[in-house]
Amino acid sequence: MSKDNDKNKDDEATDINENTDANDTVEKIGVYICHCGGNISDHVDVEKVAESVKNIPGVTKVHTNSFMCSDPGQELIEKDIKSGSINRVVVASCAPSLHESTFRGAIKRADMNPFLYDHANIREQVSWVHDGEPATAKASILVKSSIEKARGLKALDVLKVDAKKHVLIVGGGIAGMRSGLDLAKQGFEVAILEKSPFLGGQASKLSRLAPSYEYAKDLIVELYTQLSKQNKVTFYTCAEMSSFKGYIGNFDVTLTREPSDAVKSKSKGEFVENRGIFIDNIPKETEEIAITIGAVVMATGFKTYEPAEDEFGFNKLEPVTTLEQFIQDYKKAETKKGILYLNNKKIKRIAFIHCVGSRQIPGIHEPDKNGNLNEYCSRTCCSSTLQAAERIKTTCPNTDVFDFYRDIRTYGRFQEDIYDSASEKGVMFFRFEPDAQPEVTENKNGKFPISIKTKDVLTFNEEIEVDVDLVVLVTGIIPNDISSMINMMKLPVGTDKFLQEVHPKLRPVEVANTGILLAGTCQAPMDITESCAAAQAASVKATALLYKGFVELDPFVAQVDTELCKGHGECLKVCPVDNTIEIDKVAKVNPALCTGCGICTAVCPENAIDVMGWSLKQYEKMVDAILAA
Amino acid sequence: MNSRKKLNFDTVVIGGGIAGLQTAIDLGDQGFKVAIIEKDATIGGTMIRLSKVFPTLDCASCITTPKMSEAAHHDNITLFTMCTLNALDKESNKVTASITQQPRYLDPDKCIGCRQCEYNCPVYVLDEEQGDLTLRKAAYIPFSNAIPQLALIDVENCSLCGKCAKVCPTDAIDYFQEPEDFIIEARTAVVTTGFNMTPADQKKEYGQGKIENVITALQMERILAPHGPYMRALRPSDGKEPESIAFIQCAGSRDKSLGVSYCSRVCCMYAIKQCMLLSGSLPLADLTIYYMDIRAFGKGYEQFYQNAKAMGIEFVKSKIASISQGADQSVALKYEAQEEGGKLATREHDLVVLSLGIVPEWDPTGICDIAKDTDQFIQCKMPKIAPTITSIEGMFTAGVASGPKDIVDTIAESGAAAMEAGNYMKHYH
Numbered sequence A: 001m002s003k004d005n006d007k008n009k010d011d012e013a014t015d016i017n018e019n020t021d022a023n024d025t026v027e028k029i030g031v032y033i034c035h036c037g038g039n040i041s042d043h044v045d046v047e048k049v050a051e052s053v054k055n056i057p058g059v060t061k062v063h064t065n066s067f068m069c070s071d072p073g074q075e076l077i078e079k080d081i082k083s084g085s086i087n088r089v090v091v092a093s094c095a096p097s098l099h100e101s102t103f104r105g106a107i108k109r110a111d112m113n114p115f116l117y118d119h120a121n122i123r124e125q126v127s128w129v130h131d132g133e134p135a136t137a138k139a140s141i142l143v144k145s146s147i148e149k150a151r152g153l154k155a156l157d158v159l160k161v162d163a164k165k166h167v168l169i170v171g172g173g174i175a176g177m178r179s180g181l182d183l184a185k186q187g188f189e190v191a192i193l194e195k196s197p198f199l200g201g202q203a204s205k206l207s208r209l210a211p212s213y214e215y216a217k218d219l220i221v222e223l224y225t226q227l228s229k230q231n232k233v234t235f236y237t238c239a240e241m242s243s244f245k246g247y248i249g250n251f252d253v254t255l256t257r258e259p260s261d262a263v264k265s266k267s268k269g270e271f272v273e274n275r276g277i278f279i280d281n282i283p284k285e286t287e288e289i290a291i292t293i294g295a296v297v298m299a300t301g302f303k304t305y306e307p308a309e310d311e312f313g314f315n316k317l318e319p320v321t322t323l324e325q326f327i328q329d330y331k332k333a334e335t336k337k338g339i340l341y342l343n344n345k346k347i348k349r350i351a352f353i354h355c356v357g358s359r360q361i362p363g364i365h366e367p368d369k370n371g372n373l374n375e376y377c378s379r380t381c382c383s384s385t386l387q388a389a390e391r392i393k394t395t396c397p398n399t400d401v402f403d404f405y406r407d408i409r410t411y412g413r414f415q416e417d418i419y420d421s422a423s424e425k426g427v428m429f430f431r432f433e434p435d436a437q438p439e440v441t442e443n444k445n446g447k448f449p450i451s452i453k454t455k456d457v458l459t460f461n462e463e464i465e466v467d468v469d470l471v472v473l474v475t476g477i478i479p480n481d482i483s484s485m486i487n488m489m490k491l492p493v494g495t496d497k498f499l500q501e502v503h504p505k506l507r508p509v510e511v512a513n514t515g516i517l518l519a520g521t522c523q524a525p526m527d528i529t530e531s532c533a534a535a536q537a538a539s540v541k542a543t544a545l546l547y548k549g550f551v552e553l554d555p556f557v558a559q560v561d562t563e564l565c566k567g568h569g570e571c572l573k574v575c576p577v578d579n580t581i582e583i584d585k586v587a588k589v590n591p592a593l594c595t596g597c598g599i600c601t602a603v604c605p606e607n608a609i610d611v612m613g614w615s616l617k618q619y620e621k622m623v624d625a626i627l628a629a
Numbered sequence B: 001m002n003s004r005k006k007l008n009f010d011t012v013v014i015g016g017g018i019a020g021l022q023t024a025i026d027l028g029d030q031g032f033k034v035a036i037i038e039k040d041a042t043i044g045g046t047m048i049r050l051s052k053v054f055p056t057l058d059c060a061s062c063i064t065t066p067k068m069s070e071a072a073h074h075d076n077i078t079l080f081t082m083c084t085l086n087a088l089d090k091e092s093n094k095v096t097a098s099i100t101q102q103p104r105y106l107d108p109d110k111c112i113g114c115r116q117c118e119y120n121c122p123v124y125v126l127d128e129e130q131g132d133l134t135l136r137k138a139a140y141i142p143f144s145n146a147i148p149q150l151a152l153i154d155v156e157n158c159s160l161c162g163k164c165a166k167v168c169p170t171d172a173i174d175y176f177q178e179p180e181d182f183i184i185e186a187r188t189a190v191v192t193t194g195f196n197m198t199p200a201d202q203k204k205e206y207g208q209g210k211i212e213n214v215i216t217a218l219q220m221e222r223i224l225a226p227h228g229p230y231m232r233a234l235r236p237s238d239g240k241e242p243e244s245i246a247f248i249q250c251a252g253s254r255d256k257s258l259g260v261s262y263c264s265r266v267c268c269m270y271a272i273k274q275c276m277l278l279s280g281s282l283p284l285a286d287l288t289i290y291y292m293d294i295r296a297f298g299k300g301y302e303q304f305y306q307n308a309k310a311m312g313i314e315f316v317k318s319k320i321a322s323i324s325q326g327a328d329q330s331v332a333l334k335y336e337a338q339e340e341g342g343k344l345a346t347r348e349h350d351l352v353v354l355s356l357g358i359v360p361e362w363d364p365t366g367i368c369d370i371a372k373d374t375d376q377f378i379q380c381k382m383p384k385i386a387p388t389i390t391s392i393e394g395m396f397t398a399g400v401a402s403g404p405k406d407i408v409d410t411i412a413e414s415g416a417a418a419m420e421a422g423n424y425m426k427h428y429h
Ligand SMILES: Cc1cc2nc3c(=O)[nH]c(=O)nc-3n(C[C@H](O)[C@H](O)[C@H](O)COP(=O)(O)OP(=O)(O)OC[C@H]3O[C@@H](n4cnc5c(N)ncnc54)[C@H](O)[C@@H]3O)c2cc1C
Pocket: B014, B015, B016, B017, B018, B019, B020, B037, B038, B039, B040, B043, B044, B045, B046, B047, B050, B052, B053, B054, B055, B083, B084, B085, B192, B193, B194, B195, B196, B197, B217, B218, B221, B266, B270, B273, B361, B362, B398, B399, B400, B401, B405, B406, B407, B408, B410
């Protein structure tokens, strides 16, 4: 038999209680159980789960399908709704965060209220953590309890709240400027919040960029020129966020601006080397500014890793510097007889050591004083190092350049060309293993002040020693310290200390708190191209959120039964979100602020407050179902 | 057909892979009307054909189907599959796409996707959706979560026996269907035509595709996928469970002799991912990756690589010199053995995977004046601060069409293209 016929077995429907009363007040529950390819069905006997729920009163349809989220899967639900066979939906598949909106969409298309649906997670909570008989048993219990919850579901309407067409961009680096420009072009009001008196961020310190050899300064000036033509952009420089409240569409933010004694002699819009575009509105005294905005784009960027004391001789041996410092010094470099002179010092031989402060491995590298290791690759440093090496060999062919690396990561478009060119021009490469890092020591008697020892993998672990005038540590990228904003805004942070997106592929520029978007290196190391792409992706999300002038929120919020409420105010005492509950004889809930956490439900002595879609009664039924099993 | 149908949209997106879908969704969500032109019978591109995706190891279907279905059901998005793009022109603020829709040999309005034609078709041919490792019918739906769920008849192989026409419950089959020409006029275009793999039979030293049990990375993706050709990890020649599997990195990339001097950017990570998946399904197998540099640069990628090392996957720093057939249908690899001072050594593996590189799928020559760069991918005019702008005003690009990229970077760039196109329409129209 052809394999194709096996697929016949999928999508098998069990029709039960076919002659149920057509009366819509009777619950007719459709249960849809997903194989998730094999993600679920390799560990859970999906047919057995289906079997175990098909005789539960009120269950009128049970389907299994290889991918419920696929079109054929969704069509099963639509068909059953349209034929009048069901008026409640239970889907048992992956975590609801992945596909809740997919299934709500299918239900809506069939003209049913999308909130008459409940979701059992039998992948993350079952098949990925259990196996065999217990897995099947647990899946069955979760589906049963979901069926009981579904019985108590009521049709709900999404909450519509007005949204300000005003976006706050936090950080005036390249990503922040890029996003600000996009949103200003959309006709939104844009506020750019920047700590320093300058726009341009870290890129201002760079010179020619890999791999296009464009000057960073030109890009910053270009973005600023375009930005300054937009009339709805306000630059809040010398500012930090001092408070943050509210919800998507209506965030109330206070900014505090402090006087700064930075460059007074500069004029507005002038590019200051290594610092950026000067914005000439430094406050005379501390100012507080309150603004209300619809969405926030986080573009707080990065700083470079600062090597530990004596890490490869840093801060101990004078001729040891960082890539960041080298790039700045190189802007003023001179050449004599094909030899490089930096800060008037002759550099006949120079060495770069890659991955300093990046790609650290537990057990091999020393954690910093807070116990952190930077396990990630900083992504941009290989290309910028090779470009620096290539530039030196091009302008100063008589300076010898040595490159100590672990892997060369010139992954991006035209980056490999730099690597090729550097090799052709005579940059000498040595490869080291992470557990045998190069040793940098003072060379007291030799011609050169520094000596580097390593075991070179390229020559099959030969011990080599190279004497040089200058060592450049290729230091990685670490996120800027924004802990006060992380606390104020309750931003999620990953183990790598960068801000954490919801899902790298499904929602790559959004954080779990709706209305807050990510742009550039506050999320992960990126180069300018990648930061600008991410910034524009954040802009498009902000546009889609706000362009209609209102946003739609889930209706799972607390609701007060005004008949029962006696106005004790117990709910007000425990509610974790300020200003959500107000007592005016009875309790009143601001649905836009309520997060639906349900703490109030637990403390109300009158049982007068409940969360819509997740009522206490529903929970009781769910618990009963679990205990009965 | 002379009176060609003309349709109007705000944006025409060329290519319905993940880049095209995300661009269309982000434009549709801003209220623009979008047409997606796809040459295949289904949208989804390469991503829907993968097994699981790095670095999260989510199953590719679970992540792609919601995007496919979101685009398919979006009020502002219209899909056109089986379409050949004949010309794409830009003149005075107007993009014109001239398109031929190839026949499915059935009436798409009547087809209900029941697959009766497929079940009853007597002709078996190699299934390209399964890397040619198994068979499909001449009347078929590409795969179970294809969108749209419409069958098609592969006329090259159809024997015209008439069985499908007999069994189709809606009388949809039409053996005489003709290609249909139509025109789309739009304000902007986004090129998201994606990629192809470098040919497996290019390199003489690697046996030019003639050695048994040397497969491509995309074939390995299918072997590892939930509904793969064998439903488990076996080697093709004899169905044996392989005890040792090797991956050859940069097979087709970073190689000037092949005209692909660039790095393909995803192959290191997909090879590590495939090893991780193999170590799940074949816990006892020896897994080896032969590489020059491991390029694990994205968020969470280095940690993924270090986990793979900790799991016991062997990483050998070496460029493979040649591949030949070994004993018992195994594959022999010649390489410089580092631990033996660089001596040429030979090692045999039951199955070898070529981590092939990436080349552009679409060549605009003769169809559109959009500029290509020296690497043959679409040129980006302002690669740093506006990475999706092309040589033609009002035409944008995203995803692998403008250079190799993983899914995460493709999706971000697609949002960027939607932003640029949206702003362009707001300001220049
Ligand atoms: C073996 C392998 C494994 C991978 N694994 C991963 C992974 O685990 N994680 C990850 O992040 N990335 C992975 N990738 C990379 C990933 O596949 C790509 O990043 C992604 O698919 C790119 O999407 P795209 O839309 O740009 O291109 P594509 O997927 O190629 O889509 C392009 C679409 O355009 C259509 N098209 C082309 N030309 C035309 C035309 N002229 N007219 C109409 N339509 C046209 C094509 O038919 C196709 O549908 C992997 C790649 C490979 C090769």
